[in-house]
Amino acid sequence: MTKQILEHAAANGLLNRRHLLKLGVASIGTAVSASALGAESSLNFSLPSWSRQPGANASGYGERSPHTDFMQRMAGTPNPTYPGGGASRTPLQHLQGTITPNSLHFERHHAGVPAIDPAGHTLVINGLVRQPLAFRYEDLLKYPMISRIHFLECSGNSGALIRGTNGGTAQSLHGLVSCAEWTGIALSTLLDEAGVAPQAQWLAAVGADAASMGRSVPINKAMDDVMVALYQNGEPLRPEQGYPMRLFVPGWEGNISVKWLTQLKLTREAGQFRDETSKYTDTQADRSSLQFTFPMGVKSLITSPSGEMSLAQQGLYQVTGIAWSGNGTIRRVEVSADGGNTWADALIESQVHDRALTRFRIPWQWQGGTAVLMSRATDSAGNVQPTLQSLMARQGSINTYHNNAMQRWAVSQAGEISNDYA
Amino acid sequence: MTKQILEHAAANGLLNRRHLLKLGVASIGTAVSASALGAESSLNFSLPSWSRQPGANASGYGERSPHTDFMQRMAGTPNPTYPGGGASRTPLQHLQGTITPNSLHFERHHAGVPAIDPAGHTLVINGLVRQPLAFRYEDLLKYPMISRIHFLECSGNSGALIRGTNGGTAQSLHGLVSCAEWTGIALSTLLDEAGVAPQAQWLAAVGADAASMGRSVPINKAMDDVMVALYQNGEPLRPEQGYPMRLFVPGWEGNISVKWLTQLKLTREAGQFRDETSKYTDTQADRSSLQFTFPMGVKSLITSPSGEMSLAQQGLYQVTGIAWSGNGTIRRVEVSADGGNTWADALIESQVHDRALTRFRIPWQWQGGTAVLMSRATDSAGNVQPTLQSLMARQGSINTYHNNAMQRWAVSQAGEISNDYA
Numbered sequence: 001m002t003k004q005i006l007e008h009a010a011a012n013g014l015l016n017r018r019h020l021l022k023l024g025v026a027s028i029g030t031a032v033s034a035s036a037l038g039a040e041s042s043l044n045f046s047l048p049s050w051s052r053q054p055g056a057n058a059s060g061y062g063e064r065s066p067h068t069d070f071m072q073r074m075a076g077t078p079n080p081t082y083p084g085g086g087a088s089r090t091p092l093q094h095l096q097g098t099i100t101p102n103s104l105h106f107e108r109h110h111a112g113v114p115a116i117d118p119a120g121h122t123l124v125i126n127g128l129v130r131q132p133l134a135f136r137y138e139d140l141l142k143y144p145m146i147s148r149i150h151f152l153e154c155s156g157n158s159g160a161l162i163r164g165t166n167g168g169t170a171q172s173l174h175g176l177v178s179c180a181e182w183t184g185i186a187l188s189t190l191l192d193e194a195g196v197a198p199q200a201q202w203l204a205a206v207g208a209d210a211a212s213m214g215r216s217v218p219i220n221k222a223m224d225d226v227m228v229a230l231y232q233n234g235e236p237l238r239p240e241q242g243y244p245m246r247l248f249v250p251g252w253e254g255n256i257s258v259k260w261l262t263q264l265k266l267t268r269e270a271g272q273f274r275d276e277t278s279k280y281t282d283t284q285a286d287r288s289s290l291q292f293t294f295p296m297g298v299k300s301l302i303t304s305p306s307g308e309m310s311l312a313q314q315g316l317y318q319v320t321g322i323a324w325s326g327n328g329t330i331r332r333v334e335v336s337a338d339g340g341n342t343w344a345d346a347l348i349e350s351q352v353h354d355r356a357l358t359r360f361r362i363p364w365q366w367q368g369g370t371a372v373l374m375s376r377a378t379d380s381a382g383n384v385q386p387t388l389q390s391l392m393a394r395q396g397s398i399n400t401y402h403n404n405a406m407q408r409w410a411v412s413q414a415g416e417i418s419n420d421y422a
Numbered sequence: 423m424t425k426q427i428l429e430h431a432a433a434n435g436l437l438n439r440r441h442l443l444k445l446g447v448a449s450i451g452t453a454v455s456a457s458a459l460g461a462e463s464s465l466n467f468s469l470p471s472w473s474r475q476p477g478a479n480a481s482g483y484g485e486r487s488p489h490t491d492f493m494q495r496m497a498g499t500p501n502p503t504y505p506g507g508g509a510s511r512t513p514l515q516h517l518q519g520t521i522t523p524n525s526l527h528f529e530r531h532h533a534g535v536p537a538i539d540p541a542g543h544t545l546v547i548n549g550l551v552r553q554p555l556a557f558r559y560e561d562l563l564k565y566p567m568i569s570r571i572h573f574l575e576c577s578g579n580s581g582a583l584i585r586g587t588n589g590g591t592a593q594s595l596h597g598l599v600s601c602a603e604w605t606g607i608a609l610s611t612l613l614d615e616a617g618v619a620p621q622a623q624w625l626a627a628v629g630a631d632a633a634s635m636g637r638s639v640p641i642n643k644a645m646d647d648v649m650v651a652l653y654q655n656g657e658p659l660r661p662e663q664g665y666p667m668r669l670f671v672p673g674w675e676g677n678i679s680v681k682w683l684t685q686l687k688l689t690r691e692a693g694q695f696r697d698e699t700s701k702y703t704d705t706q707a708d709r710s711s712l713q714f715t716f717p718m719g720v721k722s723l724i725t726s727p728s729g730e731m732s733l734a735q736q737g738l739y740q741v742t743g744i745a746w747s748g749n750g751t752i753r754r755v756e757v758s759a760d761g762g763n764t765w766a767d768a769l770i771e772s773q774v775h776d777r778a779l780t781r782f783r784i785p786w787q788w789q790g791g792t793a794v795l796m797s798r799a800t801d802s803a804g805n806v807q808p809t810l811q812s813l814m815a816r817q818g819s820i821n822t823y824h825n826n827a828m829q830r831w832a833v834s835q836a837g838e839i840s841n842d843y844a
Binding site: 028029030031032048050051052053054055056057058059060061062063064065067068069071072073074075076078083084086087088094095096097098099100101102103104105107109111112113114115116117118120121124125126131132133134135136139140142143144145146147148149180181182183190193194208209210211212230231233234235236238239240243244262317318320347349350351353359361363 | 450451452453454470472473474475476477478479480481482483484485486487489490491493494495496497498500505506508509510516517518519520521522523524525526527529531533534535536537538539540542543546547548553554555556557558561562564565566567568569570571602603604605612615616630631632633634652653655656657658660661662665666682684739740742769771772773775781783785
């Protein structure tokens with residue numbers, strides 16, 4: 001417990017990632033005397049009410065503790081001119097690990113959440129195929145399935161920073177990313193059954209929502225790792241995630257994983273659906289349109305401490321966050337406490353999966369001065385997360401999609417944390 | 423699509439695991455004519471109501487579709503002489519993938535679910551330590567955490583088969599196993615802070631429920647891979663899983679992962695708590711007691727088709743299920759359709775994690791005769807799942823704990839599936 005053994009890994013208090021929190025400061029646990037505890041047990045402590053009588057019986061479908069009800073998705077105010085259009089954001093600053101519970105997975109809808117009865121839902125494969133096919137939900141349950149843990153991120157996530165938004169939290173700025181185990185049928189299985197014609201270059205995927213949300217998928221990707229997902233974290237998809245079925249396109253912008261999937265049409269050309277021209281096209285600085293920028297870039301985010309949190313006192317903190325890439329696994333996450341001048345390697349503390357959220361942490365000693373906390377991820381393909389400045393130099397300020405830049409969290413002398421792009 | 427290319431892998435219809443379902447039989451998808459679909463789209467199909475107007479807005483905390491509400495844990499009838507004692511079982515036959523959603527994770531309580539306010543909960547470490555310590559919930563949130571995907575299984579799971587139970591489903595017979603991503607503090611971190619005395623050989627873990635559920639953990643395991651878990655699948659533990667904190671002991675019988683953890687006492691000898699003598703001790707054939715049989719054996723279970731399901735028609739089915747081991751990863755799962763005379767290798771279709779549920783499948787052609795479906799797992803340590811006969815020859819018929827034997831699902835000529843141990 002001596003200060004001498006603390007190994008600093010970067011400026012402004014970042015410590016070697018192997019250091020445990022207790023080093024160099026008083027332990028967090030409160031020392032208690034043997035007499036307070038009693039020689040044999042802790043029963044000298046006053047016994048709380050819940051230890052005095054039996055609690056509730058086992059139940060059919062569990063609920064969370066009322067003490068955690070404050071963890072909510074952040075849903076925007078409904079817009080009467082765009083009924084059902086909107087999103088809700090995952091409370092990233094309150095979660096740990098890498099899996100997002102289904103009730104808190106982010107949403108993005110173009111015409112709200114359709115209340116689908118699976119018995120009345122059909123998936124059609126048509127267009128440039130040997131034999132058009134129609135599948136009922138019950139049919140699809142008979143197919144072989146695969147299960148993979150993957151993130152899903154809206155291409156509009158973090159766009160607020162390009163718009164110069166003041167303030168904000170990890171949730172309000174970056175909450176359009178989540179992660180789950182997705183289970184479904186390899187799309188190639190169904191396409192092979194229909195028989196894809198050689199001239200088919202694109203697959204048009206259309207949802208059964210009132211927006212008829214449509215996106216175009218290149219045939220090579222469709223035959224590679226895309227699935228028709230039916231389950232999420234073990235249970236059937238939730239309605240807001242596409243129940244009874246959605247396309248799931250690993251690593252690509254979220255909207256191409258078309259929900260409430262009802263049609264897959266093989267075509268020569270891309271469909272140019274409303275939502276891939278009016279939206280999800282990247283308007284460049286010269287006002288030209290860049291289409292089909294599908295993969296989500298390598299990215300990371302410090303979730304704690306983060307925007308609108310405050311540090312109660314000087315001392316050691318565990319800086320933790322999530323990292324992900326649409327191009328593979330996370331190989332490295334570095335953290336800076338001085339706005340990017342010096343960097344220290346963070347510890348990866350979760351299991352690492354291809355195109356999935358990965359959890360990192362590093363201990364940081366805050367000594368009461370100002371700081372700017374940042375994280376920088378590198379993926380298995382060697383891509384390094386950019387600064388916002390370099391990202392905007394490349395893609396301009398009109399396009400707010402595909403912002404994978406580093407977030408800067410400013411720490412004031414009073415310990416208040418804020419978005420540093422104000 | 424010719425029958426000739428079907429490669430049989432074992433007797434009574436088991437096919438090579440690489441075969442897709444469509445081979446050798448009519449495809450499942452219904453062929454539709456181009457005119458029915460229209461040249462351009464599927465809109466000639468009548469448009470369902472949910473495609474005609476916008477659906478519900480985004481929400482703060484999502485719920486599942488009412489069409490999936492039938493998936494419930496199976497809770498036993500409350501016993502007035504054992505208030506709060508009981509369990510609920512995961513509906514394994516309805517789930518896919520490997521992660522169990524938190525609302526459907528199995529429960530086992532000795533005095534019900536205490537309604538704990540974390541602000542009034544304390545974790546004490548005492549006994550043979552340099553310095554007894556007390557931790558509030560808020561304290562523990564400041565520690566470094568790790569995240570791991572692990573199964574949890576009650577040692578009483580599948581005990582009904584040893585008792586000769588008639589009938590039953592995957593859920594009723596085997597539903598005391600689930601799997602989640604657990605996030606928490608390495609127990610060694612907290613024990614190091616308290617300073618474990620050299621003479622400490624055991625750790626007594628006690629819960630804050632009215633049963634004061636207690637279990638003894640050998641110190642070597644406690645310092646190895648045990649964690650004080652605070653989160654499950656990303657969110658805080660659910661009340662029935664130990665909110666605000668539980669011990670999590672990877673690979674070992676579930677009851678040692680003490681919920682609502684309030685005390686960890688370092689001792690020379692095992693605690694001999696009520697629940698590790700009256701329960702969770704294995705009574706041998708000669709009536710002697712075998713204690714501390716901690717690791718859960720290598721095991722697998724076919725979840726579909728399974729007990730009380732029926733096969734509607736002859737043809738190809740995807741046999742699927744879960745496999746796990748308390749001793750490592752799953753290396754191999756074999757399936758038999760003739761009661762164990764011949765075996766074929768199943769395909770592992772999920773990601774494989776240490777001491778976690780793993781999903782397998784194999785195609786099976788049912789031709790209308792009787793069959794007995796079984797699965798047999800082998801783990802990375804080379805352990806092979808036993809038959810019930812060999813297991814009972816070893817451990818007798820009094821001890822119903824630690825039954826990792828192969829389940830036999832009998833298929834009648836009418837296609838009815840039943841537990842074959844009747």
